[in-house]
Amino acid sequence: xxxxxxxxxxxxxxxxxxxxxxxxxxxxxxxxxxxxxxxxxxxxxxxxxxxxxxxxxxxxxxxxxxxxxxxxxxxxxxxxxxxxxxxxxxxxxxxxxxxxxxxxxxxxxxxxxxxxxxxxxxxxxxxxxxxxxxxxxxxxxx
Numbered sequence: 001x002x003x004x005x006x007x008x009x010x011x012x013x014x015x016x017x018x019x020x021x022x023x024x025x026x027x028x029x030x031x032x033x034x035x036x037x038x039x040x041x042x043x044x045x046x047x048x049x050x051x052x053x054x055x056x057x058x059x060x061x062x063x064x065x066x067x068x069x070x071x072x073x074x075x076x077x078x079x080x081x082x083x084x085x086x087x088x089x090x091x092x093x094x095x096x097x098x099x100x101x102x103x104x105x106x107x108x109x110x111x112x113x114x115x116x117x118x119x120x121x122x123x124x125x126x127x128x129x130x131x132x133x134x135x136x137x138x139x140x141x142x
Contacts, residue, residue, distance in 0.1 A: 003054045011064065012049055015119070018067045018112055019045060020127025041122050048119040056118065063115040070108045077101050105129070 007015070017023055021042055052060065077100050109130060116123045123130055 003052050003057045005054055005057060006052065007049055007057055007060065011061065012046075014064050014068070015049060015060065015115065016042070016045060018064060019116055019119075019121070020112070020124035020130050021045065022124075041124070044121045045119065048121050052119075059118055060115065063111060063118060066111045067108060067115065070104055070111060074101055074104045074108065077104065 013023065049060075112123055112130070
């Protein structure tokens with residue numbers, strides 16, 4: 001049964017953005033920077049959003065909120081990128097060469113994967129933000 005409170009266009013754009021899909025209009029060229037436009041998988045995202053129930057719409061909205069909070073936290077940590085320590089305080093993960101922004105990026109990817117799972121769609125494989133993530137390819141064993 002279709003949702004009585006479906007995702008509005010703003011929420012739909014946020015879903016596409018957080019899954020890594022380009023935010024260009026439908027009249028954009030079919031090849032962008034040597035990479036095929038994501039028409040093959042974007043239609044799955046659009047169709048999935050059309051078929052959400054009310055409960056599923058609420059879940060998608062919650063996931064969007066988590067993604068946006070994580071993205072804001074990443075932006076907020078930019079000022080700490082130049083300092084590895086402050087006096088006797090050492091930032092978490094600095095001994096291993098990790099930064100808090102790297103950990104937040106991993107959390108962002110995790111929530112984006114949850115959004116993709118909730119919709120039953122793949123994340124956009126060519127998005128640079130997911131370049132180190134396992135975003136949908138499943139190894140085949142022969």
